[in-house]
Each structure stands twice: as structure tokens, then as C-alpha cells.
Amino acid sequence: METVAVDYAPRGVKFYYIYKALAHPENNGYIQPFTLEERLLHVQEAKRTLGSGIEWICDNMNNGLKAALGGAPNSEFIIDPAGKIIRVRGWSNATSLRADLESLVGKVSPATTVADLKMKSVVPKRPTATGIVPRIQINSVMRAVQVKPLESDEPYYVKLRAEVDESFMSEGLGMAYLGFHLDPLLHVHWNNLAAPIQFRVQCPVGITMGPGAGRGPEIKVEVDGDPREFLVGLEWDSSVLPANRLADSPIIIEVDYFACHDDLGWCKPIRQQYEVRLLVDRNAGSVRGRGARGGGRR
Amino acid sequence: MFIRHQFLLMALSLLWALLVIDSTPLLAQPDGRTGGRTGGAQFSQVTRLLNTALPTVNVFDAQGKPLSTASLRDCYTVLVFGCLT
Numbered sequence: 001m002e003t004v005a006v007d008y009a010p011r012g013v014k015f016y017y018i019y020k021a022l023a024h025p026e027n028n029g030y031i032q033p034f035t036l037e038e039r040l041l042h043v044q045e046a047k048r049t050l051g052s053g054i055e056w057i058c059d060n061m062n063n064g065l066k067a068a069l070g071g072a073p074n075s076e077f078i079i080d081p082a083g084k085i086i087r088v089r090g091w092s093n094a095t096s097l098r099a100d101l102e103s104l105v106g107k108v109s110p111a112t113t114v115a116d117l118k119m120k121s122v123v124p125k126r127p128t129a130t131g132i133v134p135r136i137q138i139n140s141v142m143r144a145v146q147v148k149p150l151e152s153d154e155p156y157y158v159k160l161r162a163e164v165d166e167s168f169m170s171e172g173l174g175m176a177y178l179g180f181h182l183d184p185l186l187h188v189h190w191n192n193l194a195a196p197i198q199f200r201v202q203c204p205v206g207i208t209m210g211p212g213a214g215r216g217p218e219i220k221v222e223v224d225g226d227p228r229e230f231l232v233g234l235e236w237d238s239s240v241l242p243a244n245r246l247a248d249s250p251i252i253i254e255v256d257y258f259a260c261h262d263d264l265g266w267c268k269p270i271r272q273q274y275e276v277r278l279l280v281d282r283n284a285g286s287v288r289g290r291g292a293r294g295g296g297r298r
Numbered sequence: 299m300f301i302r303h304q305f306l307l308m309a310l311s312l313l314w315a316l317l318v319i320d321s322t323p324l325l326a327q328p329d330g331r332t333g334g335r336t337g338g339a340q341f342s343q344v345t346r347l348l349n350t351a352l353p354t355v356n357v358f359d360a361q362g363k364p365l366s367t368a369s370l371r372d373c374y375t376v377l378v379f380g381c382l383t
Contacts, residue, residue, distance in 0.1 A: 001376075001378055004376075005376075008376075012373050012374070013373065013374045013375070013376060014370070014373055014374070014375045014376070015375075015376045015378075016370070016375070016376070016377050016378070017378055017379075017380045018357075018377055018378065018379045018380070019380065019381060020379050020380070020381055021381065022381050022382060022383045023381055023383055024383040025383065026383075027382075027383035028382070028383065030382045030383055036358065036362065037362070040358070040360070040361075040362050042381070042382055043360050044360070045382060046380070046381070046382050047360070049382070055359075055360065056359075056360040057357050057358070057359060057360070057365060057377075058357060058358040058359070058360060058362070059357055060355070060356060060357055060358065064355045064356070064357070065353075065355045065357050065367065066379065068353035068355050069344065069347060069353070069377075069379070070340060070341075070343035070344030070345075070346075070347060071340050071343055071344075072340045072341060072343070072344050072379065073379060073381070074378070074379055074380060075341075075344045075378070075379050076376070076377070076378045076379075077347070077352075077376070077377045077378075078374060078375070078376055078377075079352050079370060079371070079374070079375040079376075079377065080374060081371060081372050081373055081374065082371065083351055083352050083368070083370075083371040084349060084350070084351055084352070085347050085348060085349065085350055085351070085352055086348070086349065087348075088344050088345050088347055088348045089344075090340070090341030090344045090345065091341075092378045092379075092380075097376065101374070101376075104374060105374060285383070
């Protein structure tokens with residue numbers, strides 16, 4: 001798309017990337033932001049690492065634009081001057097886009113090539129050692145469920161991702177994945193000299209999660225950036241808690257952890273809470289390569 | 299207590315089938331990769347937008363300033379969705 005933009009921006013065509021929820025959390029260590037400010041940090045990181053000259057638009061935190069435009073992760077649209085969508089593509093394709101613009105605006109010759117651009121992409125930073133705490137290995141297909149952070153005076157340096165397995169999906173009895181991931185864009189790391197992360201679960205009547213509390217492992221090295229992951233049993237009795245009440249019956253998860261920020265020179269205990277609803281989160285993305293060193297693909 | 303009834307299982311199965319109806323197809327994607335949850339259903343949701351008006355949605359520019367998609371007019375405009383991953 002960069003080469004097409006270079007050729008057609010001078011012809012009056014405007015180009016925008018729309019930043020949306022992550023398609024594959026954990027790739028390069030990135031995890032879903034909770035707030036608009038955090039999503040804007042992602043935009044800045046995308047600009048920094050991709051070396052793109054194209055402007056970014058940031059979708060709202062309800063993922064409203066993504067939903068309004070079909071929900072696909074890498075779709076492409078051409079809008080005409082009257083505001084009508086005149087070309088759509090489920091997956092962006094620079095060759096097809098160039099052909100579209102040739103027919104609409106005229107051919108640019110010679111066309112700019114990727115080599116002409118000499119784009120400088122930057123490797124994402126991973127400020128803290130990873131690959132120290134073994135990742136959980138999951139063989140089942142997992143599906144992310146809705147996680148809502150409750151109000152906190154502190155940013156969510158550690159973010160919870162919750163998923164449920166196939167067995168729970170089909171039988172109401174299975175396993176849940178609770179992964180507490182450091183947000184690499186907030187530049188903190190675990191303090192392994194302090195007590196490990198701990199969480200407690202409070203379930204509504206009709207849902208059982210066991211164990212109802214957990215504690216992370218004792219780690220021999222002082223700091224690391226690996227996620228702290230737990231697999232817990234999960235049962236839902238729909239005769240007690242009907243499906244139409246799931247949205248109003250969150251599981252409350254409270255977590256305590258110590259985080260350190262080297263640049264700002266602090267290290268402190270933090271307590272935060274989440275509401276977890278056993279409803280599919282269609283914007284949570286899918287994790288690929290969980291269990292790879294450092295988490296996700298690189 | 300872990301109690302299971304056949305009827306309950308059927309009801310749960312049906313409910314989850316509805317909840318995750320778009321979740322299971324691990325379809326090949328246009329670049330040849332597999333996995334993910336974007337399949338033909340989502341692509342058809344995209345293609346049905348052809349020749350319709352760009353929906354008006356309030357979003358933000360890269361600095362966080364509010365922006366309406368209604369402002370993306372008056373010239374040919376290319377929009378491409380993307381993210382860090």
C-alpha cells in the first residue's frame with residue numbers, strides 16, 4: 001500500500017490505515033489495550049515500527065468502525081468523493097488497489113516499487129527478559145471471553161486475558177485460561193523479589209471456577225516479562241443461571257502484583273479487579289503460537 | 299458440585315453453538331495462512347458494503363483528536379484496516 005500511496009497521494013487520493021483491536025495478541029508481545037490512550041500508544045508504536053508514511057485513524061474502543069465496515073481484520077475500501085464505497089476487498093491487496101486507482105484516477109508510470117521507498121522498519125522493543133517462566137501448553141481450541149477492567153487509580157500494567165476451552169463451549173464444563181500479561185508499551189516488569197502475583201475469583205451463583213484463587217510461581221531471577229498463566233476448572237449450570245443473565249452476572253477476579261518501572265524508578269504493589277463474562281469477545285483476536293518462547297509469534 | 303444432565307448439556311451445546319458460530323472455521327486466509335477467525339462470513343459482511351454510503355462513525359486521529367468518518371469525503375479515499383499484529 002505504501003507504494004500506491006506514494007504514487008497516488010499527489011493525484012489527490014487520501015490514504016488511511018485504521019487501527020483496530022489486535023488480530024493476534026501476543027505476537028511480538030503486544031496485547032490488547034484497555035483504553036483509548038493505550039490504543040493510541042499502539043498507533044504510535046505501529047508508526048514507529050512499520051516505518052509507514054500513511055496516516056492512521058484510531059477506531060473507538062467499542063470497535064465501532066470495524067463493526068460498521070464488516071469486521072474483517074485487513075479489509076480495504078475505496079470511498080468516492082460523494083462518500084460512497086465503490087471498491088471493497090476482504091483482504092487488502094496492493095496490486096488490486098493500484099489497478100482500481102488506475103481505472104479511477106489514471107495510470108502512474110513508472111510505478112514506485114518497495115525497493116524505491118527504502119522503508120526502515122524497526123524491531124519491536126522487548127525491554128525485559130522473557131522465556132524464563134514456562135508457558136502453559138494448551139491443546140484445545142480456546143475462545144476469548146469478555147474481560148472488563150474495573151476502575152483503577154493505576155494503569156493496567158498487567159492485563160488479563162480469559163479464554164474457555166472446547167469442552168466448556170460444548171458441555172458447560174471445561175477449563176478456563178487466565179493469563180496475566182505485562183503490557184510492553186507501559187514498560188514495566190515483574191518484581192520477583194516480592195511476592196508472586198496472586199488472584200482471587202468470585203463467581204455468581206450458577207458458575208463455579210476452581211481453584212478460586214491462585215498464586216504465581218517463585219522465580220529465581222529478579223525480573224522478567226513473561227505472562228503468568230493459569231488453567232482453572234469452569235462449570236456453568238444454566239438451570240441456575242440462564243444464558244440471558246450471563247451478561248449481568250460477571251465473574252470478579254481480583255489480582256495483586258508487584259510491578260517495577262525502571263525508567264521512572266518505582267516498584268510498587270498494585271491491586272486491580274476485572275469483570276469476566278462468559279460471552280464470546282469477537283474483538284479479542286486469536287493467539288497464535290501460545291507457548292512459544294516469549295509468547296506469540298515474532 | 300459438578301452435576302450434569304443430558305438436557306442441560308443439549309441446551310448448553312446449542313447456546314454455545316450460537317455464541318461461537320463464527321469462531322470455529324479455521325479457514326485459509328488470502329495470504330495462505332491458516333487459523334484466525336476471519337472466514338468467508340466476515341468477508342461477505344465486507345463485500346455487502348459495496349455501493350453503500352460510508353457509515354458515519356466517530357473515531358480518532360493518531361493524536362487522539364475526535365474525527366468523524368463523514369469528514370473522509372471530497373476526494374477518493376483509501377481505508378485499510380490494520381494493527382500491530
